[in-house]
Amino acid sequence: MVTSGLEAAISGELAPYGATFTPAAAQVRIPAVLSSLFGSIDGHPLRFDFHGPERVAGDAYVVLIFDLRTKNEIGNASSSVDFAQALGHVDWPNALGALTH
Numbered sequence: 001m002v003t004s005g006l007e008a009a010i011s012g013e014l015a016p017y018g019a020t021f022t023p024a025a026a027q028v029r030i031p032a033v034l035s036s037l038f039g040s041i042d043g044h045p046l047r048f049d050f051h052g053p054e055r056v057a058g059d060a061y062v063v064l065i066f067d068l069r070t071k072n073e074i075g076n077a078s079s080s081v082d083f084a085q086a087l088g089h090v091d092w093p094n095a096l097g098a099l100t101h
Contacts, residue, residue, distance in 0.1 A: 006037055006050065009084040014041065017092055038068075044099040045069060050083055061086045065095055074098035 003026040010021045023039040037048040045068040053059040063086045065075035075095035079085035 003037055009087045013087050063087055
């Protein structure tokens, strides 16, 4: 999984909401199966977990988003195509609201 493409996809999804993603670090936990991307959205720290098709039944690409302050999951989505499409399925207004409250 190439993190620069994921960072660009996240930034593209946030742009309509006036929010900005700032990447901090990436970690490949299991190659081609699980990667994590750490960063912040408008100063609020979070982690994206990307589960690849080898890890999930049905060849799904799954994205989980966690608020690092509360350790709560604030968003998730999946796609059978790729991670960029999964990011497009995230309920961004709800996820951004969870970060700021």
